[in-house]
Amino acid sequence: MANNTIEKALxxxxxxxxxxxxxxxxxxxxxxKSSTIERTVEKQQLATPARSTDKPIKEKPVEKxxxxxxxxxxxxxxNLTINLEELDERGFVSVSNARKLINEEYxxxxxxxxRNAFGALSKTLKNSNIIMVSSARPSEGxxxxxxxxxxxxxxxxxxxxxxxxxxVLKPNVTRTLRVNPGEGLMEYLLDENKDISDVLYxxxxxxxxxxxxxxxxxxxTELLASERMNETIDEFSNRYPDRIVIIDTPPLxxxxxxxxxxxxxxxxxxxxxEGRTKLNDINNIVDRLNPDMAVGFVVNKAxxxxxxxxxxxxxxxxxxxxx
Numbered sequence: 114m115a116n117n118t119i120e121k122a123l124x125x126x127x128x129x130x131x132x133x134x135x136x137x138x139x140x141x142x143x144x145x146k147s148s149t150i151e152r153t154v155e156k157q158q159l160a161t162p163a164r165s166t167d168k169p170i171k172e173k174p175v176e177k178x179x180x181x182x183x184x185x186x187x188x189x190x191x192n193l194t195i196n197l198e199e200l201d202e203r204g205f206v207s208v209s210n211a212r213k214l215i216n217e218e219y220x221x222x223x224x225x226x227x228r229n230a231f232g233a234l235s236k237t238l239k240n241s242n243i244i245m246v247s248s249a250r251p252s253e254g255x256x257x258x259x260x261x262x263x264x265x266x267x268x269x270x271x272x273x274x275x276x277x278x279x280x281v282l283k284p285n286v287t288r289t290l291r292v293n294p295g296e297g298l299m300e301y302l303l304d305e306n307k308d309i310s311d312v313l314y315x316x317x318x319x320x321x322x323x324x325x326x327x328x329x330x331x332x333x334t335e336l337l338a339s340e341r342m343n344e345t346i347d348e349f350s351n352r353y354p355d356r357i358v359i360i361d362t363p364p365l366x367x368x369x370x371x372x373x374x375x376x377x378x379x380x381x382x383x384x385x386x387e388g389r390t391k392l393n394d395i396n397n398i399v400d401r402l403n404p405d406m407a408v409g410f411v412v413n414k415a416x417x418x419x420x421x422x423x424x425x426x427x428x429x430x431x432x433x434x435x436x
Contacts, residue, residue: 205261222411230242230244243380244380245378246382247362247364248384248385249366249395257413269320274356274357275358276321277298278323278324278361299327360377366398382409384410384413
């Protein structure tokens with residue numbers, strides 16, 4: 114009886130051990146199966162983008178920027194790459210550390226414009242940080258002056274500059290800079306669904322932005338005189354208190370667009386060519402400008418007889434409120 118009892122006890126132990134081993138084996142199989150499923154799911158998640166009820170954001174492709182090329186750099190802005198070395202060689206203000214005579218000349222002009230824009234006089238001027246650059250007639254150097262002023266302002270530590278090509282009849286800013294933008298000011302004024310950021314181009318000069326003229330249009334005068342343009346100028350003037358806006362306008366004599374743009378600006382820089390611009394032209398210019406503006410004149414292509422290299426340079430003379 115004792116032997117039978119022992120044998121039965123041993124049998125029960127064997128059965129219990131076998132049962133436990135079977136349960137452990139079954140548990141291990143379940144774990145292996147679960148792990149396999151998890152790995153499969155992970156692979157599927159890696160292979161297939163997660164679905165969302167939101168509409169996916171389509172990023173614009175980033176293209177390698179070439180000199181003069183406007184590219185979609187991101188979803189917010191366009192880029193223009195200016196060949197600064199070439200611009201330096203062509204006699205423009207240098208953005209490098211080099212000290213050039215033209216840099217010093219435009220610093221002198223810039224300082225007076227900055228005092229008018231942000232000094233005591235700014236309280237008496239409407240849109241004191243909006244500066245129009247024009248001339249009496251074509252080919253007197255207004256675009257050359259506008260670009261050089263923009264480059265000089267961009268060197269300021271606490272200011273940014275926006276260069277607007279509003280010479281919509283004969284745009285020359287981007288042509289002079291040898292860059293190829295897309296849409297510009299005219300497209301913005303024609304399409305109420307466009308935002309100003311759609312035509313505002315960043316450049317490889319850190320603090321310089323550009324709005325090109327865009328396409329020519331037979332209603333350019335009416336578009337520039339529109340409420341949309343007026344609101345845009347107000348935004349330029351008031352939204353960014355540290356920003357200087359330089360507007361390259363058409364010549365003043367015989368062109369209506371310039372008179373319209375003159376009503377927006379608080380300051381005017383008038384470019385004259387030594388030996389070419391007539392006194393009667395200057396009188397006509399003054400008559401077409403807002404009498405409440407600060408007005409200054411740049412004499413372009415005046416030979417500096419004291420300079421050994423005989424380079425061209427400009428003088429600045431304030432008149433009216435800018436005195």
